[in-house]
Amino acid sequence: MDPMESTTLPSLPDKLSSHLKCRAIDPRVVHGLSFRLGCLCSTFLSNNLLHAYVSRLMIVHARKLFGVMPQRNVVTWSTMICGYAQTGNLKDAIFLLREMLGSRIPVGEVEDGLLPNKFMNKDEDSLLPNKFTFGSIVTGCARANDLRTGVQIHCDIIKFGVESDTFVAGALIDMYSKCGKVKESWNIFDQTPNKDVVSWTTMITSLANSGQHHLWDYAFKLFKDMICRGIQPVGMTFASLVKTFDAPIKLSQAKQAHGCMVKLGIEVDDLMGSALIAMYGRCGGMDEVIRLCDRINQDVVSQTSLLVAYMQNGFNLEAIDVFRKMIEEKFIMDVFVFASVIGACSMLKELGMGKEIHCLAMRKGFTSDVSVSNALITLYGRCHEIRKAQTVFQLMGDKDMISWTAILTCYSQNGYGEEALLLFRQMLQEGLSPPIFSITSAIQACSTTVSLSTGRQIHSRIVKMGSADNLSVENSLITMYAKCGSIEVAKRVFNSMTNRDIVSWNALIVGHSQHGYETEALELFNQMQKEGLRPNEYTFTGLLVSCSRVGLIAEGCRYFQLMSSEYGLEPIMEHYSCIVDLFGRAGRLHDAMEFIDAMPCEPDQLVWEALLASCKVHGNVELAKFAAKKILQMRPEDPSPYIILSGIHASLGMWDTRARFHAMMKDQGLQKEPGRSWVEAQECSEDIFDMLQVGGI
Structure with missing residues (x-):
């Protein structure tokens, strides 16, 4: 303590310093009073004033006080350096660090570190930078994402021998992590002898924020290692860890982490609760999501997490209901909520609801946001509103x-x-x-x-x-x-593939089936089975079409039975229509009708169209009328039943009946759509070639 403090006003600096602990008191008031009372000669009081200015980011006032302090110790210098680093002013922080050692070398002149080696053995240990000085600058480098300065300071930390300090190590781990150098973060963590909870948490956070999925598994392993070593995690540890659970396969790990939180008595506040909801949503744990929602406050963050969780798990109607509730309770929603709920409407093809949300987004000025506009384009595209999607795209400022x-x-x-x-x-x-x-x-x-x-x-x-x-x-x-x-080129692409999935096989099977290579399509299916690939619904569509065209009735029926008996696949309407076509092409219209009557679901237009086409081939007038009637009940605006019926009667020489069907079609205001085919003329091909030449082909 100063000699003056011990003889004149021994307790006044302490009293003035105690007032600085109150955030409501402006440090300038205490500064002015200290000046009038002549107490600024106290290094203790001045340091407290300096800290108060820095903690409130009043750097200009801090610098003025620093400049007039008669005596400065390592705390003085470290506090001022920390202030510059906190505000991102690394240049002044480094300059001050050099001034602390009496050096004026410009920044960047020393390659291996920023401090010259001649100051490493300075006699006055009291004015050498300590772990807090270096830790502050490293933290500033992390905030500014300045890797170059951070590496140079790391060199100086090694020169001063403080690299093993847990505070400095934690700051370095965080700095390298935020600069995208996770490997360097791990090296520092691995070499730190005494790791505290901050070091472990910082390393877990580094792995969790890396954005690399393969590192997320290491984060969980590190968490388990931390527990085994007796280091008790804190709330921040769990806040970082929950980000790494992103798939249903990790639901068990997510529950373990949550259970550990409960066991350790970690408080689940609203923010943590929302993070847990988001975690369970990504992992498919909707039961846990609903239970958590009942236990935390229903604020905009938790409701947004709930909405996204519903969407991620296919509960799009429930997601829209959450959005309606948020509107009713007048929550202040951001663009992320609007983009998410538009995505839910898109999945459901809810065009009406999507348009309402579009109007609401326009009133709030959210349509200028890229994510909202992108969601609207997807919505209108799924709902076949091409022009609206085009309008949204054209009105976008930034794409x-x-x-x-x-x-x-x-x-x-x-x-x-x-x-x-x-x-x-x-x-x-x-x-x-x-x-x-x-x-x-x-x-x-x-x-x-x-x-x-x-x-x-x-x-x-x-x-x-x-x-x-x-x-x-x-x-x-x-x-x-x-x-x-x-087909030959398609086969060459297929044969050149190093990896094939079910989509690859389906594309080739269906391609062969569509172009008259039905036998090859069936052979491909047998080859696919030999390679151990499990077929899906689309595979069987290609097989049944092939059987129908070749006339393999027994094979087609066997494949249809194989779907459910061998692979547990429920037939869809395309499969039923294929079987009807299979019987119909072979002239077994009675069997086709029996099959339709035995269907477990109501046949749709596809089934009746398959039957009607077969009736045309085989001239079955009565059954054709029945099938046509069914189609017209579903789609009165469809002219094809009238056209097919008139064609059947014409082929049988029943011209009066044909004319009657034409008149009926005319009375309904229907007309045959003119046939069209794509003809790739030479000039068209050349135009497209020129078009793509722009891209460098």
Whole structure:
């Protein structure tokens, strides 16, 4: 203590310092009073004033006080350096660190660290930087994401021999983690001899925030190791750990972590409760989600977590109900909530509700947000509202790659192949690198337009981009070449694949079936079984179509039975219509009708259309009328039943009846849609080639 403090006012600095602990008191008031009372000569009081200024981020006042202090100790320097580091002013923090040692070397002049070696053996130990000095600067580097300065300070920490301190080690782990250097974080953690709960928690946080799924397993292993070593985790440990549980396979681990929280008495506040809801939502634990919702306050964060959890697990109606509740309770919602609930409407194809939310988003000014606009494009695309999706896309100020992919998918999935290809050209013109999903959508557009030359050019582009070995791209190429009639090329793509999934096999089986290679399609199925791949519903659709076209009635019935008996697959309407077509093509219309009567569900238009087509082939007028009547009950606006019936009567020479059906169709205001086919003229092919040349093909 100062000699003056012990002789004149021994307790006054302490009293003034005690007032600084109250956040409500402005430190400038205490500063002014201390100046009037002549107490600023007390280093203890001045340090407390300095800390008060720094903790309130009043750096200008702190610097003025620092400049007039008659005596400074290591606490003084460390506090001021910490203040600069907290506000991201690393340049002044480093300059002050050098000034502390009496050095004025400009920043960046020393390669191996920022401090010269000649000051490592300074006699006045009291003015050497300590662990708090270095820890503060490293924390500032983490905030500023300044890896270069952080590495140089790390060198100085080693020179001063404080690298083993737990506080410094924790700061270094955090700094390297935030700068994306998880390996360096682990090296420091591994080399720290005495690890406290902060070190363990910081390392777990580093792994959890890495964004690398394979490191998340290590985070849980580290957590278990921490428990085994007797280090009791804290709330922050669990807050980081819950981020790593992101799939149903990790539900058991998530429950273990939650159980450990309960056992240790960790308080589950509203924020932690919302994090747990989000965790269980990602892991598919909806029972736990509902139980947690009953135990925590219903605020906007918890309700948002609940809404997303419902969406992730397919409970889209419940997600919309949560959104309605949030509106009723007048929660202040952000763009994330709107984007999420629009996604729920998209999955349900709830166009009416989606339009209402769109209007609400416009009133709140949220449609300018990219994520909301992207969700709206997807919604309108799924609901076949192409023009609305196009309008949303055109009105967007800032478009990201998801925006381009969403509108491209909208076009390709709704049969707008030309528009999709033109959009793909625009992406290439603007220098964008299309992601895999955009590429597969462009290939799908070629399948829609049956444009083989364009498909080949896009295939060439994909090879040059280095994306040709992507599984989803290869599957799309098989489908495209098969639909364009190039079965041999589709087989070459299939045979060149290093990895194949059920989609690959289905694409080739269906391709063969569609182009008259029914026997090869059945052989492919046998080969797929030998390789141990489990077929799905789409596989059996291709098989049943092949059996129908070849006339293999017994084989087709066997495959139909095999679906449920061997693979546990419930037949869908496409499978029922295939069996009706199988019987109908063979002229066994009575068996087809018996099969329809025995169906466990009400037959839809597909089934009756299959029967009607068979009646046309075999000239069964009465059954054709019955099937046509069923179709017209479902779709009165469909002219095809009238056309087929008139054709049947014409083939039998019943011209008066044919004329009557034509008159009935005319009275209903229906007309036959003119037939169209895609003809790829030479000039059209050249135009598309020129179009893709822009992208560098």
